[in-house]
Amino acid sequence: MSEQLVYAMEVILNGLMAGVLYALVALGFVLIFKASGIFNYAQGVMALFAAMTLVGIMNGQVPFSHLINAIFGSHITQFGWQVPAVIAILLTMAVMVLLAWCVQQFVMRHLVNQEPIILFMATIGLAYFLEGVADLMWGSEIKSLDVGLPQGINLWIDETTLNIFGYGFFIDNLDIVATIVAALLVIALVAFSQYTKQGRAMRAVADDHQAALSVGISLNFIWVMVWSVAGFVALVAGIMWGTKSGVQFSLSLIALKALPVLMLGGFTSIPGAIVGGLIIGVGEKLFEFAIGPLVGGATENWFAYVLALIFLVFRPQGLFGEKIIERV
């Protein structure tokens, strides 16, 4: 087997792994969009917020310590304890639920019946707000996150491929974990929306707000729940990305990475988010591998968008999106 082909195979494998991580973020978007028709730009910042909160709780940081110190001239930063990862994750989840409730109570409830674009703008405002709050709460410096996930090269794959192709593939353990977690998450979400009472209520709300309301489903509750689930997905994505590349501002930019995934897969489809993520992940890694050196590299910044753009021109609703029917 030629060397180029083996390299390409490694690139594809890595692309698939990256695609899973993109899909993880995209899932959060799809959930909220399906249930409330809101395109939640703040999803990436929610992942950042969740990861920062998790790190802060684990290290026993005092929230808003910088602000308090600036106002009162004090010098508190630490509670002086460490919280185990599992408890910290549970506490962070509680914070995300609280956040979901606040978003519903103070923002979305007042914007019912507004045009989708207004709601979209509101979530951009929310993104700014959350980013500022996260920085004020925990400080804006880069933090490392370690919840005990395995990291580093996977030796077994390295050895096996070395025996077969004569070249060891470099696959990060973390990426493998992320893939498994994403798969489990998707199964859990599908099961939740298909087989539980709340999941059915959620789908009913997604189909028709008013009809759902008239059979006695509480819209408020469903929306808080949906935002909580999105918060949970954000937390998982935050843990994965945060472990991979540190908890920092650029974490919120993964939302931008998830957008072309959504366009490709369609805004309303959970399988679409997965397939779209994989296509984008593999596509951009392959493109960078094959064409990147010819045009100066760093094509990953825009390739996904251009791919999605070209794709949309031929199929405006995405791969698995619902067909757009327009009436006058």
Added chain:
Amino acid sequence: MFYREAGDFKVSYSQDSQTFPIRFDRYRYYVVLAVAFGVVPFLINDYWANAILLPFLIYAIAAIGLNILTGYCGQVSLGTGGFMAVGAYACYKLMTAFPDVSMFIHVLLAGGITAVVGVLFGLPSLRIKGFYLAVATLAAQFFLVWLFNRVPWFYNYSASGQINSPERDVFGIIITGPNAPAWATYLFCLIFLSICALIARNLTRGTVGRTWMAIRDMDIAAEIIGVNPLKAKLSAFAVSSFFVGISGALFFAIYLGAVEVGEVFGIQKSFLVLFMVIIGGLGSIFGSFAGAAFLVLLPVVLKVVGADMLGWPTDIVAHLQLVIVGALIILFLILEPHGLAQLWRVAKEKLRLWPFPH
């Protein structure tokens, strides 16, 4: 009392179709122009020009441009930063290639080039709508910034990858570079803003503007009554990009002087201009001014209050600024989805009847 149309009779068609039909509006407009052109240049100093007036003028042009596309034609664009970069780099290439040609022509040509690029990236809007289009315009944003970063021809093979605006003059007065007097740069931008606002105002109340609004309100219905969506959408993209290109050229050549594309014209810039349009009011020229003024003044005010008066560290002030901007956007959308322009309209309605509401 003073703001009403009673007694303001129109006796000819040209009077009936003038830009400001109410006499008070017209006089106010003349007074504002007179102050801006005749008084401010004598009072201006470097701090005011660089911190407030220049950014305001330049962002106002960009906001008018985006407002035409998003507010009047209903096509949400997140590519404003990328189009501003096109204007800036086009201006830079023209300035260095033709040093003897007037800056006016360079800036206008830069706008024209941006318009062409804008139409190119506007083509998908014929197939894609709504969110899909908003995300598709991000393709323009990322691709253009990458292009200007990676292709050395655009920054004349300079070692730093930056572009620096060389010293150029208009009628013998230096307007770019560090030696330019504040009043000259101010007047140069003001002239462009006045012309752009005038063009935008008249375009939006004419045939072109009405077809845009028809497309915005319901594109299928507009198509059925005979509006050509191809023409309407692409003309909106062209005009909008023309303005945005001019503002990008001014932003680079007059205001900053040196630009690193990823930093200055990144996605944050797209959002900033979009916020100006939303806070100011979608579909309103006055709103573009109000939104630009608001978002230019807010950081300055916060910095003065937070860092200078209360003595807080600048990073906390910067974070607080994010919180406040985010909260304000949400608050505006909840309380007044039509922005500052709508507040002004309501105030005018009140003024018409004041002080005798019955």
